[in-house]
Amino acid sequence: MNNMPLAYGLAMILFAVGLYGVVCKKNAVKIIISLLIMENAVNLFILLIGYRKDGIAPVMVKGQEASEFASMAVDPLAQAIVITSIVIGLSIVALMIAIAIRLYDRYKTFDTSKMKDLKG
Amino acid sequence: MIELILFFKIIAAIIAIESKNLLSAIVSLGAVGFALAIIMVFLNAPDVAIVQVLVEVVLLVILVRATLHRDLTDLKGKREFFVKVFGIVAVGAFFLGIAWGLISLPVFGSFPETAVSVAVPSEWYLAHGLRQTGISNIVTAVLLDYRAYDTLGEVTVLFSAILGAVVILRKKR
Amino acid sequence: MNILPLFILIPIGAAFALSTFDILKQERKKVLVSNITAAAACLALTVLAVMQIGKTGTFEMGGWSIPIGISLVLDGFSAPVLVITGLVSLMCAVFSFSYMDMYSGREKFFSLFLLMVAGMNGLVLTSDIFNLYVFMELAAVSSFALVAYGTMKEELEAAFKYLVLSGVGTVFILMGIALTYGHTRNLSMVFIYNALSSGSAGSGMYLAAGFFMVGFGIKAALIPFHAWLPDAHPAAPAPVSAMLSGVLIKTAGIYAMVRVLFLLFAADLSVASMLLRTLGVLSLMIGVLLALGQWDFKRLLAYHSVSQMGYIALAFGIGTPLGIAAGLFHLLNHSVFKSLLFLNAGAVFYRTSTRDLRDMGGLNAVMPVTGYTSMIASLSIAGLPPFNGFWSKLLIIIAAIQAGYLWLGLWAVLGSILTLASFAKVQRYAFVGEIKDKFKEIKEVPLPMAFSMIFLAVLCVLMGILLVPGIRAVVLDGAAEVLLNPSNYIRIATGGMP
Amino acid sequence: MSEIVKTITSLVMDAIAVFGIYIVFYGHLSPGGGFAGGLIISFLFILLFLAYGQKKAIKRLPYHFIRRINFVGLLGVFVLFILAVYSGVFELSLWKGQDFSLLSGGIIPPLNLAVWLKVGAGIFMVFVTLSVFRSTQDE
Structure with missing residues (x-):
C-alpha cells in the first residue's frame, strides 16, 4: 500500500469514469464532457508524478539559495507538460463543440444514435 | 487532503456523466475542473492552477453558450441496461490491470531519487534555470526556453483549432 | 545552417502566411496565390527530403542538448517517411487546384493542409516523446477540420466520430507518456532507453506500453480500433482522403507505434512483436473481407487501408532486419498507390458526382487517364508483378517464411488474393464495359488532376527499383539498423558521441 | 442582460485588464505567463459580449481588429521562434538585466507578449464563431 498511494489510484478511477462515459453515452455533449474528464485525469496524474512531499512551488523568490531551492521545489517539467496538454485539450474541445453545433444544425439533435447517415 | 478532494471530484464526474439534465451535467463538469485547480494548488503548481481555472471558465462559458439553448436540456429515453453493465465490467477490468501496473511507480512524493545530474532534466532546470535563462519562474523557463519548440507546436495547435472552427462554421459550402 | 527545422518551419510559415490571404479582395487572385504558395511549400519540402536520403543528422532546438x-x-x-510525406502532399496539393473548386475558402483549406503536413514532419523528426504527442495533435486537429470541410451531414458525423475516437487515443498516449515519465524522469527517447536498460522497469512499463498500443492502434486504425476510418476517409474531400490514407495513418500510427514500442521493449522484443503480428493479421484479413462487400468506391478503399496497414504491422512484427525493410517498403508503396486510388475516386466523383460503383460503368472510354492510372494502382495494391505492391508483398512473405512464421506468409498470400478479387470488382463495375448514357458527355479531368495521377502511377511502376541492392542499402536498410539496435540511434541522436 | 450585470461589468473591466496585463508582464517572475494572460484578456471581451450583447460588443471591438491582433501575435510568435530555434538567442540575452527585475530574461518577455496577443485574440475568435453561429439550414 505504501508503494501504490491512493492518489494515483483515484486519478486512474477518474480516468476510467471518463472512459465509461465516452464508450456508453449517446449524447454529443455528454461525450465531450466525458472526454474532458479523461483529459483532466491525465493532467492530474502527471502532476502527481512530479510532486514532492513538503515541497515548494518552482518559482524562485529573491534571496533564495539556488541549491536549497533545487532540493525543495517540485518538478517544473511536469507542470510545463500539463500546461501544454491543457491548452491542446482546450483546442480539441473547441473544435469538437464547433462540429457538435454544426451537427445540431443539420440534425436538430445532439443524440448521436439518431444520426444514421453512415452505414457503419 | 488531496485524496479527499479527489473523492469529491470523482463523485462530481459521475454526476456529470449520469445526470439527465444537461445544465447540471455542465455545472458538475465545472466542479471537476475547479477541484483539479484546488488540487494543483496543494501540489504546489500555481502556474498550472491559474491556467486550469481560466480554461475551465472558458470551456463552461462556451459549452453553456453554444450548446444549451439549442436542445432539450433534459435527456429522455430509457437507459440501456446491458450497455451499462458491460461498460462497468469493462472499466472494472481495466482498473484491475492498471492497479497491477501502478505498483512499480516511484513512491508518491519521492521526487527525485537521484542526485543532481544531467540525466534528470527537471533537476537540471531547478538547479541551473535561473543562471542560464535569467528568469525566476522555472515553469516559464521550461515552457518558453528549454522546450520552446513544444510551445511553438502548442500555439500552432491552437491556431489550427481556431481555423478549423472558423472553417466548420462558415456559411458557404 | 542545419536544414532539419525547415521541415517544420516551412509548412507552418506558409500556413500562417496563407491565413492572411483573405485580405485579397478578388476570389481569383486568392485562389491563384493560395495554390502557388501551397505547391511551392510542398515542393520545397520534397526537394529537401530527397536531399536527405541516406544521411543522418541531428539538430538541437535552441541550442539545448538532450x-x-x-x-x-x-x-x-525517418528519411524515407519524410520523402513520401513530401511527395504525396505535393501531388495532393496539385490535385486540389481543380478539385477544391467545389468548395469555398481555398486559403483556409491549404492552411489546414500545410499544418497537417507540418505536424507529420514534426512527429517523424522528433526524438522526444512529448514533442511527438504535440505534433501528432497538430496533424490530428487539422485533419479533423479537413474531414469536416464539406460541412454536410455525412462529413460532420464522420468527423465527430473520428474526433471522439482519436481524442480517446491521444488521451491514452498521454497517459502512456505520463507513466514513462514517472518511471524514467525523462522525455527524450535516448535517455528513456538508457534509464530502462540500466534498471528494472517493472510492471509499470508494460502498462505504459499497453496505453501506447491502444492509443497508436486507434491512430493507425488496426482492427479492434478501426471504427472511425471507414467513415472518416470516404467523407473527406478526395485530396484529403488521399493524405489521410496515404500518409497520416502511417506517420501518426505505425511509425510512432514502432518507434515507441521498439524503444520501450528494446531489451526483449518478443511480446511487442507478437502483439504487432496478431493485430496485423487480424486487420489484414478482416479489413479485406469487409472491403469485399462494399459498393461505395471510397469506402472500399478505406477498408483496404485497414487491410494494408495490417500488412505493414505484420511486417514490422516479424522483427527481423528483412521484415522491417519489407514493412518500410510496403509503407512507402502503400502511400503511393492508395493515395493514387483515392485521387482516382475523387476524379470520378468530380465528373460524375457519384461514389457508388453500381452507378458507374465504362468510364475508360471517356476518362482514359483516370481509368488507366486506376488500373495500375489496382494491380499494385493487389500485388501483381511488375508493380511496386508485388515486390513489397513478396518481401513480406519471404521475411515471414525466413523467420519461421509459415502461417503468416499464407495469410498474407490469401489476403492478397482477396484484394485482387475486390479490385477486379472495382475495375469491372467502374471502368470497363458499356458506358451509361448519362455519362457519355463527360470529359477527362483538368490538367492538374491528371498530372498528379500520372505522376503517382509512374511512381507505382518505378518503385520496384528500390530493391536494387545499392539503392536498397541506402533507402530501406537504415530503418532496421536504428530500430533493432538502439545504440545506433543513440549514436545518431547525440551527434556521433557515444 | 440586466442593468446590474452591465454596471458590474463596466466596473470590473478595467481591473480585469490590469490583472491580465500584470500576469503577462510578470510572467517570468511570478506564476502566470502568456497563456494565462491571454485567457484573462479574452475574458474581458467575452464579458463585454455577454453583458452588452452581440451588436454593441462588436461595435466596441470590431472582429477584423481582433483578427489583426491575431496576425500580429502569430507573426511575433513565428519570428521569435525562428530566432530561438536557429541561433539559440536565449543564450545571448537581449537585455541581461538584474535577476528578479522586470527587464530580464532575454527573449522570454517578448515571447510571452506574442503568445499573449495570439491566445487572447484566438480564444475570443473561437468564442465569437461558436456563439454567433446561426442555423444555415434555410439557405
Whole structure:
C-alpha cells in the first residue's frame, strides 16, 4: 500500500469514469464532457508524478539559495507538460463543440444514435 | 487532503456523466475542473492552477453558450441496461490491470531519487534555470526556453483549432 | 545552417502566411496565390527530403542538448517517411487546384493542409516523446477540420466520430507518456532507453506500453480500433482522403507505434512483436473481407487501408532486419498507390458526382487517364508483378517464411488474393464495359488532376527499383539498423558521441 | 442582460485588464505567463459580449481588429521562434538585466507578449464563431 498511494489510484478511477462515459453515452455533449474528464485525469496524474512531499512551488523568490531551492521545489517539467496538454485539450474541445453545433444544425439533435447517415 | 478532494471530484464526474439534465451535467463538469485547480494548488503548481481555472471558465462559458439553448436540456429515453453493465465490467477490468501496473511507480512524493545530474532534466532546470535563462519562474523557463519548440507546436495547435472552427462554421459550402 | 527545422518551419510559415490571404479582395487572385504558395511549400519540402536520403543528422532546438532540450533526429527510418510525406502532399496539393473548386475558402483549406503536413514532419523528426504527442495533435486537429470541410451531414458525423475516437487515443498516449515519465524522469527517447536498460522497469512499463498500443492502434486504425476510418476517409474531400490514407495513418500510427514500442521493449522484443503480428493479421484479413462487400468506391478503399496497414504491422512484427525493410517498403508503396486510388475516386466523383460503383460503368472510354492510372494502382495494391505492391508483398512473405512464421506468409498470400478479387470488382463495375448514357458527355479531368495521377502511377511502376541492392542499402536498410539496435540511434541522436 | 450585470461589468473591466496585463508582464517572475494572460484578456471581451450583447460588443471591438491582433501575435510568435530555434538567442540575452527585475530574461518577455496577443485574440475568435453561429439550414 505504501508503494501504490491512493492518489494515483483515484486519478486512474477518474480516468476510467471518463472512459465509461465516452464508450456508453449517446449524447454529443455528454461525450465531450466525458472526454474532458479523461483529459483532466491525465493532467492530474502527471502532476502527481512530479510532486514532492513538503515541497515548494518552482518559482524562485529573491534571496533564495539556488541549491536549497533545487532540493525543495517540485518538478517544473511536469507542470510545463500539463500546461501544454491543457491548452491542446482546450483546442480539441473547441473544435469538437464547433462540429457538435454544426451537427445540431443539420440534425436538430445532439443524440448521436439518431444520426444514421453512415452505414457503419 | 488531496485524496479527499479527489473523492469529491470523482463523485462530481459521475454526476456529470449520469445526470439527465444537461445544465447540471455542465455545472458538475465545472466542479471537476475547479477541484483539479484546488488540487494543483496543494501540489504546489500555481502556474498550472491559474491556467486550469481560466480554461475551465472558458470551456463552461462556451459549452453553456453554444450548446444549451439549442436542445432539450433534459435527456429522455430509457437507459440501456446491458450497455451499462458491460461498460462497468469493462472499466472494472481495466482498473484491475492498471492497479497491477501502478505498483512499480516511484513512491508518491519521492521526487527525485537521484542526485543532481544531467540525466534528470527537471533537476537540471531547478538547479541551473535561473543562471542560464535569467528568469525566476522555472515553469516559464521550461515552457518558453528549454522546450520552446513544444510551445511553438502548442500555439500552432491552437491556431489550427481556431481555423478549423472558423472553417466548420462558415456559411458557404 | 542545419536544414532539419525547415521541415517544420516551412509548412507552418506558409500556413500562417496563407491565413492572411483573405485580405485579397478578388476570389481569383486568392485562389491563384493560395495554390502557388501551397505547391511551392510542398515542393520545397520534397526537394529537401530527397536531399536527405541516406544521411543522418541531428539538430538541437535552441541550442539545448538532450535531455534538457528537444532535438530533431534524422535517421534511416525517418528519411524515407519524410520523402513520401513530401511527395504525396505535393501531388495532393496539385490535385486540389481543380478539385477544391467545389468548395469555398481555398486559403483556409491549404492552411489546414500545410499544418497537417507540418505536424507529420514534426512527429517523424522528433526524438522526444512529448514533442511527438504535440505534433501528432497538430496533424490530428487539422485533419479533423479537413474531414469536416464539406460541412454536410455525412462529413460532420464522420468527423465527430473520428474526433471522439482519436481524442480517446491521444488521451491514452498521454497517459502512456505520463507513466514513462514517472518511471524514467525523462522525455527524450535516448535517455528513456538508457534509464530502462540500466534498471528494472517493472510492471509499470508494460502498462505504459499497453496505453501506447491502444492509443497508436486507434491512430493507425488496426482492427479492434478501426471504427472511425471507414467513415472518416470516404467523407473527406478526395485530396484529403488521399493524405489521410496515404500518409497520416502511417506517420501518426505505425511509425510512432514502432518507434515507441521498439524503444520501450528494446531489451526483449518478443511480446511487442507478437502483439504487432496478431493485430496485423487480424486487420489484414478482416479489413479485406469487409472491403469485399462494399459498393461505395471510397469506402472500399478505406477498408483496404485497414487491410494494408495490417500488412505493414505484420511486417514490422516479424522483427527481423528483412521484415522491417519489407514493412518500410510496403509503407512507402502503400502511400503511393492508395493515395493514387483515392485521387482516382475523387476524379470520378468530380465528373460524375457519384461514389457508388453500381452507378458507374465504362468510364475508360471517356476518362482514359483516370481509368488507366486506376488500373495500375489496382494491380499494385493487389500485388501483381511488375508493380511496386508485388515486390513489397513478396518481401513480406519471404521475411515471414525466413523467420519461421509459415502461417503468416499464407495469410498474407490469401489476403492478397482477396484484394485482387475486390479490385477486379472495382475495375469491372467502374471502368470497363458499356458506358451509361448519362455519362457519355463527360470529359477527362483538368490538367492538374491528371498530372498528379500520372505522376503517382509512374511512381507505382518505378518503385520496384528500390530493391536494387545499392539503392536498397541506402533507402530501406537504415530503418532496421536504428530500430533493432538502439545504440545506433543513440549514436545518431547525440551527434556521433557515444 | 440586466442593468446590474452591465454596471458590474463596466466596473470590473478595467481591473480585469490590469490583472491580465500584470500576469503577462510578470510572467517570468511570478506564476502566470502568456497563456494565462491571454485567457484573462479574452475574458474581458467575452464579458463585454455577454453583458452588452452581440451588436454593441462588436461595435466596441470590431472582429477584423481582433483578427489583426491575431496576425500580429502569430507573426511575433513565428519570428521569435525562428530566432530561438536557429541561433539559440536565449543564450545571448537581449537585455541581461538584474535577476528578479522586470527587464530580464532575454527573449522570454517578448515571447510571452506574442503568445499573449495570439491566445487572447484566438480564444475570443473561437468564442465569437461558436456563439454567433446561426442555423444555415434555410439557405
